[in-house]
Amino acid sequence: LENTLATPVGITLDRYIMRKQAEFPFATGELSQLLRDIVLAAKIVNREVNRAGLMDITGNYGAQNVQGEQQQKLDVVANIRFIRALKNGGEACAILSEEDDDIIHTGNDQGRYVVAMDPLDGSSNIDVNVSIGTIFSIYRRVSPIGSKSTKEDFLQGGRKQVAAGYILYGSSTMLVYTTGHGVVCFTYEHSLGEFFLSHDGVEIPKQGAIFSCNEGNWFEYPEWVRTYLLQCKQRSYSGRYIGSLVADYHRNLFKGGIYLYPPTAKNPNGKLRLLYEAYPLAFLIEQAGGKALAGAEAVLDIEPTDYHQRAPLFIGSSEMVDDLVACLTAEAAQS
Numbered sequence: 001l002e003n004t005l006a007t008p009v010g011i012t013l014d015r016y017i018m019r020k021q022a023e024f025p026f027a028t029g030e031l032s033q034l035l036r037d038i039v040l041a042a043k044i045v046n047r048e049v050n051r052a053g054l055m056d057i058t059g060n061y062g063a064q065n066v067q068g069e070q071q072q073k074l075d076v077v078a079n080i081r082f083i084r085a086l087k088n089g090g091e092a093c094a095i096l097s098e099e100d101d102d103i104i105h106t107g108n109d110q111g112r113y114v115v116a117m118d119p120l121d122g123s124s125n126i127d128v129n130v131s132i133g134t135i136f137s138i139y140r141r142v143s144p145i146g147s148k149s150t151k152e153d154f155l156q157g158g159r160k161q162v163a164a165g166y167i168l169y170g171s172s173t174m175l176v177y178t179t180g181h182g183v184v185c186f187t188y189e190h191s192l193g194e195f196f197l198s199h200d201g202v203e204i205p206k207q208g209a210i211f212s213c214n215e216g217n218w219f220e221y222p223e224w225v226r227t228y229l230l231q232c233k234q235r236s237y238s239g240r241y242i243g244s245l246v247a248d249y250h251r252n253l254f255k256g257g258i259y260l261y262p263p264t265a266k267n268p269n270g271k272l273r274l275l276y277e278a279y280p281l282a283f284l285i286e287q288a289g290g291k292a293l294a295g296a297e298a299v300l301d302i303e304p305t306d307y308h309q310r311a312p313l314f315i316g317s318s319e320m321v322d323d324l325v326a327c328l329t330a331e332a333a334q335s
């Protein structure tokens with residue numbers, strides 16, 4: 001056992017990427033390098049998240065982001081780290097971040113990719129030591145190489161993503177991503193500063209018995225959502241809602257389940273952002289055999305119009321999403 005524990009499971013991320021190089025678009029390895037740049041920033045953010053309680057970087061930063069949300073200091077720190085890593089890496093010509101109103105030009109106009117990201121989602125949980133996450137979405141640019149990135153680079157639509165993933169800063173730090181060839185998961189070995197392959201070909205169970213939803217908004221939810229939630233209770237499913245999207249999503253990915261963020265009075269279009277939350281997680285879940293809807297429509301089919309637009313999100317095990325849609329369809333038939 002001693003020997004087993006000393007030997008990290010699987011191969012490193014670098015070796016995995018080299019082996020899969022042939023599967024990446026542009027076998028020249030630019031996307032691979034872009035993933036490495038994201039992972040470098042994630043290692044730095046991981047260290048800061050783990051030390052947050054020891055340093056004066058928890059709590060409010062004293063400013064608001066484009067969403068009018070109180071920025072947490074770690075939000076700002078994470079944003080700076082990812083932007084710096086992508087600027088230095090050279091593969092991304094521009095970045096869209098939840099923390100910034102407009103796109104950030106990296107100065108790498110020769111870069112072939114753009115990255116949309118939420119540097120630290122669920123950051124209000126930082127002060128109470130609940131797991132938080134980074135979510136990223138990668139597109140090949142459509143604007144001419146050598147020119148400044150344009151809005152069109154980011155508004156291509158969910159099905160044009162070439163890669164997407166998240167980092168979960170939890171009891172262990174994990175990287176989960178897809179390049180359109182299935183979902184792969186790496187676990188961070190702190191003592192070695194490396195991510196090691198822990199699951200290849202991740203598939204979400206088609207059925208589950210966990211629903212994740214803020215039932216405090218019960219009376220604001222559409223009738224068909226309440227009908228589905230009552231169905232979950234009649235089937236004695238477990239309610240599990242961490243209040244941190246990446247943490248709820250990751251648990252459901254491995255155990256089976258459904259996460260719901262329906263429209264509410266405060267957020268009539270849902271709370272979650274389409275470009276750097278719903279799209280990347282929807283790409284991942286479809287690659288894992290699950291489903292992601294914004295209502296009757298698949299998340300990935302929503303036409304994007306604005307960098308920070310929101311969308312309702314119903315995402316997880318395919319049969320659970322189908323049961324939810326059946327409630328929507330039944331209600332529509334009665335109206």
Ligand code: P6P
Nearest residue numbers: 121122123214243244245246271
């Ligand atoms: P509510 C965190 O702010 C977040 O964006 C997700 O991580 C989380 O699932 C959701 O919002 C929680 O929102 O309205 O239930 O507190």
